[in-house]
Amino acid sequence: MNAPLLDVRDAEIVFTARRGGVTRHIQAVSGASISVARGQTVGLVGESGSGKSTLGAAAIGLQALDGGEVLFDGTPMPAEGSPAWRTLRRRVQVIFQDPFSALNPRQTIGQSLAEPLRLHSMGPRRSWPDRIAELLELVGLNPEMARQYPGTLSGGQRQRVCIARALAVEPDLIVCDEITSALDVSTQAQIVALIADIQKRMGVALLFISHDLGLVRAIADRTAVMYLGRIMEAGPAGEVFETPRHPYTRALLGAAPIPDPVLEARRERIPLRGEIPDPADPPSGCRFRTRCPHAREECAKRTPLPEPAGGAIVACHFWREITGTEDRS
Amino acid sequence: MSASAPITTRIGRLVPRSPAGIVLTLLGIGVVLVALFPAWFTPYQPNGINARAILQPPSPANPFGTDELGSDVLARIIYGTRLEIAIAMGSVALAALFAVPAGLLAGYRGKTADWILTLIADSILSFPIVLFAVMVVASMGASVGTLIFVLGIVFIPRIFRLVRGQTQVLVEQGFVRGARAMGAGTFDILLRHILPNILGPVLVIVPQLMAVAILIEAGLSFIGLGVQPPQISWGSLLLVSKNYYVNAIWYPLAVGAVTTLASALLVFAGDLAANAINPDRRSG
Numbered sequence: 001m002n003a004p005l006l007d008v009r010d011a012e013i014v015f016t017a018r019r020g021g022v023t024r025h026i027q028a029v030s031g032a033s034i035s036v037a038r039g040q041t042v043g044l045v046g047e048s049g050s051g052k053s054t055l056g057a058a059a060i061g062l063q064a065l066d067g068g069e070v071l072f073d074g075t076p077m078p079a080e081g082s083p084a085w086r087t088l089r090r091r092v093q094v095i096f097q098d099p100f101s102a103l104n105p106r107q108t109i110g111q112s113l114a115e116p117l118r119l120h121s122m123g124p125r126r127s128w129p130d131r132i133a134e135l136l137e138l139v140g141l142n143p144e145m146a147r148q149y150p151g152t153l154s155g156g157q158r159q160r161v162c163i164a165r166a167l168a169v170e171p172d173l174i175v176c177d178e179i180t181s182a183l184d185v186s187t188q189a190q191i192v193a194l195i196a197d198i199q200k201r202m203g204v205a206l207l208f209i210s211h212d213l214g215l216v217r218a219i220a221d222r223t224a225v226m227y228l229g230r231i232m233e234a235g236p237a238g239e240v241f242e243t244p245r246h247p248y249t250r251a252l253l254g255a256a257p258i259p260d261p262v263l264e265a266r267r268e269r270i271p272l273r274g275e276i277p278d279p280a281d282p283p284s285g286c287r288f289r290t291r292c293p294h295a296r297e298e299c300a301k302r303t304p305l306p307e308p309a310g311g312a313i314v315a316c317h318f319w320r321e322i323t324g325t326e327d328r329s
Numbered sequence: 330m331s332a333s334a335p336i337t338t339r340i341g342r343l344v345p346r347s348p349a350g351i352v353l354t355l356l357g358i359g360v361v362l363v364a365l366f367p368a369w370f371t372p373y374q375p376n377g378i379n380a381r382a383i384l385q386p387p388s389p390a391n392p393f394g395t396d397e398l399g400s401d402v403l404a405r406i407i408y409g410t411r412l413e414i415a416i417a418m419g420s421v422a423l424a425a426l427f428a429v430p431a432g433l434l435a436g437y438r439g440k441t442a443d444w445i446l447t448l449i450a451d452s453i454l455s456f457p458i459v460l461f462a463v464m465v466v467a468s469m470g471a472s473v474g475t476l477i478f479v480l481g482i483v484f485i486p487r488i489f490r491l492v493r494g495q496t497q498v499l500v501e502q503g504f505v506r507g508a509r510a511m512g513a514g515t516f517d518i519l520l521r522h523i524l525p526n527i528l529g530p531v532l533v534i535v536p537q538l539m540a541v542a543i544l545i546e547a548g549l550s551f552i553g554l555g556v557q558p559p560q561i562s563w564g565s566l567l568l569v570s571k572n573y574y575v576n577a578i579w580y581p582l583a584v585g586a587v588t589t590l591a592s593a594l595l596v597f598a599g600d601l602a603a604n605a606i607n608p609d610r611r612s613g
Contacts, residue, residue, distance in 0.1 A: 062510055089512030102503035106525040112504075115521075116511050165507075 003074045004035040005205050006173055008059050012067030013051070013229075017280075024280040028054040030229040031068070033306075034207075036173065041199055041206040043220030043237060045213055045252070049276045051229040056175045056209045060092040061085070073172070090120045093166035097178035099158035103150035109136075109161055110146030116168040135164040139194060156187035163195060173205045180215060188212075192219055213252060217241050225249045228279060228287040235312020245309050245319045248288045286316070294322050350605070353598050360591075364411040373401040375408035375561055384577040393583035397573060402566075402580055406587050409561040413591075416477055416546050416562070417539035423481030424488050424538070429531065431485075432492025433519050437500055447493070450486035458483055458545065462554045473562075476555045480542050491534060495527040529603075536599040540592035547588050563588045 013029040029051045036042045036059075046052045057063035059070060061077045070077050072092065078084035093116075096102050103112050113132045117123070123131065133143035139160040150158055159179060166174050176195065180188040196219050199206050210216050216223055217237060224234035225248060233246040244250045251272045274291050277283055286304050289295040298317055306313040316322070345354045363370050379399030387394045393402035431450075435443040462479045469475045499505055499522070508518050543563070549555035550564025551571070558565050563584055570581035 060510065062506075086512050089510065094507070094510045096503045096507065098503055100503075102507055104504040104522050104526070107521075115508065115513070119512050119517075162507075169511075 003071070005038045005040075005073060006034075006036040006059055006207070007071040007074075008032065008034045008055065008068070009071070010068035011055060011058055011065055011070065013054055013058060013063060014066045026280045027229050027282055028279060029058065030282075032226065032229065032231045033068075034059070034224050034231065034234065036205050036207055038172070039199075039203040039205055041196075041208055041219055041221050043216030043223040044207060044209045044226060045211060045216050045223060046226035047211060047276050049228075049279065050226045051279070052209050052226045053177050055226065056094075056177050056207060059207060060094060060173070060175055061088060062094070086120075090116075090169045091172045092175065093169065093171040093173070094175045094177060095159070095162045095166050095179045098182050099155050099162055100150075100182070102162050103158055105150055107149075108146065109148055109150065109153070112150070112161065113146065113165055113168060116165055120169050122169060131168070135168055136161075138167065138198070139164045154187075155183050156191060159183060159187075159191050160194065163191075163198070167198065167202070167204075170202075171204060173207065175207045175209065177209045178211070180210070180212065188215065195219070213241075225252065228276060228282055230287050230315060231306060231313075232288065232316070233312060233314045234306070235310070239311050243310070243323070245312065245314045245323050246288075246316050247292045247294050247319075247322055250322075251291075251293075288316075294318055345601070345605070347601070349597075350601050353594065353601060356594060357598065360410065360414070363407055364414045367404075367407045367411065371401065371404040371407050373404035375400060375405045377401070377404075384573060384580070386577070387579050387583075394577060394579045396570070396580060402570075402583050405561055405566055406563065406584060409563050409566055412473060412556060412560065412562040413543060413546065416473060416480065416556075417542040419477040420480030420542050421484060421488075421535055421538045423477060424484030425531070425535075427481075428485045428488035429492050432489045433496055433523060435489070436493040436496025437515065437519060437523065439497075443493070446489070450489045453482060454486040459549070459552075459554075462549050466554045471554055471557055473556055473560070476546060476549060479549070480545060483545070484538050484542075487534065487538060488531065491530055492527055495530055496523055499523050499526055533599050533603040536595040536602065540595035540599075543588060543592045543595070563591075 010031050010033055011029050012031060013027075015026040015028055017024045017026055032051070032055055034042065034044065034055065044052045044056065054063055058065055061070065061072075061080075072088060075084075078088060103109070107115075110129070110132050113135055114128050117128050117131060118125075122128075129146070132146050136143045136145055141157060141160050141164070145153070145157075145161075150161070153161070159182075162179075179195070180191050183191060192215050195206070195208075198204070199219075206219075208216060208219055220237040222235065223237040223240045225232045225240065225246065227248050232248045233240060233244065240249060241253065244253050272291055277287075277290055283290045284300050285302055286292070286295070286299040289299040292299070296318075302317065304315045304317045306315040309319055345351045367375075376398075377400050379395070382391075382395050382399040384397060385391060385395040385399075391401045391403065393406065396402055396405065431446050435446040458479075461482070465475055465479050469478070505518060505522050508522055513521075546555055546562060547564035547567055550562055551568045553568065556562040556565040558569060566584045567581060567588070570577075570584050574581050
């Protein structure tokens with residue numbers, strides 16, 4: 001296989017916040033790697049505050065890195081404003097969480113959809129109305145809607161418009177940053193079905209950021225689990241969800257499923273205790289140790305590096321012990 | 330996809346629908362007509378001298394009485410409207426010319442530009458208006474132009490702060506971040522996304538600042554730093570009329586009442602415009 005479309009290597013992102021005269025350095029992302037192949041859907045899951053949105057922004061060059069690198073199509077991020085940067089802005093698109101603020105209230109839907117076409121000179125201006133109608137139909141909206149203002153649309157309709165906008169320039173990668181969390185449950189399912197369908201038909205790669213494991217499981221080919229700025233476990237979605245190895249993934253999934261249906265029915269759930277620690281003062285060693293049911297002294301001393309485990313990678317010193325049977329892999 | 334459609338809608342939104350809005354709009358149109366064509370509204374000349382009708386109390390022929398030279402006070406107020414509106418609009422326009430770009434820059438760029446521009450605005454804001462007016466008049470002489478200049482400078486921080494604050498809020502909005510992610514340049518974002526969204530709030534404070542302009546004009550002209558007496562403004566009328574308050578109380582009272590009413594109506598108009606332009610209350 002050739003190089004992945006997107007390759008984030010050991011990304012470090014530190015925010016400096018000053019509060020009450022005290023400067024705090026918040027490690028939003030520390031040494032996280034993630035890659036997305038062409039046409040692939042990668043789910044990035046984690047609690048709020050895990051740094052997944054920041055990593056997503058960095059992946060498309062909207063967030064500067066303090067360490068590591070981002071390769072898109074094998075090339076490092078171009079300088080802002082350069083011709084390569086403009087091309088990149090066409091090839092990667094982003095859909096945000098809040099569809100209510102994602103559309104300019106003073107522009108019609110048609111104008112919002114014309115913006116990417118204008119910015120990237122997609123065909124002659126007179127072809128745009130047809131293209132806009134086509135895009136609206138693609139996302140299941142009435143082309144007549146082009147004349148309306150966002151104020152008259154529901155959240156789900158707005159998010160469809162945002163999807164249409166992202167698709168307007170035929171990108172290679174779309175970062176979907178919590179695109180369903182502002183929507184109600186029935187609409188969530190429709191939006192995920194829509195994006196999955198479009199992904200298949202157009203072959204665009206997706207980086208699907210969500211805290212909703214069910215949605216990620218439904219859509220992703222590969223999954224990465226993030227906690228406090230680090231990738232805890234990553235691998236094929238089926239493997240991560242069926243045989244989770246990292247204690248955090250296991251906790252998220254409500255303990256590992258057991259193949260025996262009787263035992264499975266009685267399996268113990270490990271609730272995640274407490275809050276995610278302050279990212280300005282993360283735990284030493286393994287970041288998850290303060291909430292891990294298996295934590296021991298070793299975890300505070302050494303930072304576990306991601307190591308291969310089956311088809312996946314896991315960042316835990318004791319994953320073999322915890323999963324019990326995995327030594328044969 | 331021309332821009333004409335939304336602009337029509339935007340102006341359409343300003344068409345008043347409430348009774349108060351309709352009355353105010355008609356009043357506003359009336360005032361502009363008064364300023365442009367004062368002769369339509371009074372049979373008298375503003376500088377007509379009539380030695381036999383000095384300081385006459387209000388009567389059907391002279392609703393606000395006559396002044397120390399026998400001129401109709403209402404006629405003088407009517408003829409003063411033009412200068413009043415010129416000063417109010419001129420000063421706000423002058424302030425907006427500098428404050429809107431500065432506010433956009435400070436709110437969008439932040440950091441050093443914001444720090445410097447905010448410092449300048451705060452310095453202007455903390456400077457006493459009268460002291461500033463005295464300094465400017467001392468160096469440039471008292472005139473309408475000086476007054477517009479003084480008021481323009483005084484209004485800069487008011488508009489700047491509004492534009493800066495609104496811009497800071499908008500920069501964090503998804504559609505601005507989205508436009509940047511799509512590769513839109515700074516100018517593009519300011520022109521297409523920020524400016525149209527701050528135009529409403531800016532338009533709303535315009536009548537309010539005009540009200541303040543009328544009051545400050547009256548104040549500065551009253552102490553001799555503004556419009557000088559042969560020229561007629563409400564402030565210069567106030568200056569002259571105060572000499573006759575013992576024998577002709579209606580004279581300063583009429584001038585003062587018109588000044589106060591005009592600023593009150595402008596403030597009220599600003600409030601109505603604020604409601605009308607609120608995007609959350611829009612349909613279609």
